[in-house]
Amino acid sequence: MRRILAAAVVLALTLPSYSAAAAKAGQATGSISGTATSNGGQTLANYTVQLRNTATGQLAGTTTSSSAGTFGFTGLEAGNYVVEVVNAAGQIVGTSAAVTVAAGAAITGVAVAATAATVAGGLSTAAIITITTLAAAGGIAGAVAIANNSSSPSR
Secondary structure, three states, rough: OHHHHHHHHHHHHHHHHHHHHOOOOOOOEEEEEEEEEOOOOEEEEOOEEEEEOOOOOOEEEEEEOOOOOOEEEEEEEEEEEEEEEEEOOOOOOEOOOEEEEOOOEEEEEEEEEOOOOHHHHHHHHOHHHHHHHHHHHHOOOOOEOOOOOOOOOOO
C-alpha cells in the first residue's frame, strides 16, 4: 500500500512539470531576417548584428552579417524587437524599426541602415539603447540612422 501511495505522490508531482514543459516545447517560435546596409546602399559585411527585445531592453540574440550583409535570428518568442548594427568599436550605428513577431511568424526583409559617419564612429551603446527603447515604447517606427554632425548651427 505504501508503494502505491509513494508512486501516486511521485506521479502527481512530476505530471504538472512535464505538462508545462510539453506545452512550452509545443509553442511555435518566430524568426527575423534582413539586410544591413549603409545609407548609400553598400552592404555591411561581417558586422555584428544584435536583436533587442523592446519590452525588456535585453539582447535576444547576436550574429554576424554575411558577405552580402544578410542576417537572421530564429527561435524567437512572440514579442517586439529591434535589430541593431554594431561597428568594430562596439557602438550601435543603426537600428531597424520595431518588428512585431507573432508565434511561428517568419519576418523577412528587415532593413537596418547606418550612415558612413556612424559606421566609423557613432553614439555610445548606452545612448542608442536609451533612444531605441524610448522610441519603441512611444510607438515610433522607421529605420534610424544617426549622423555624427559636429558642425555648429552658426556655420
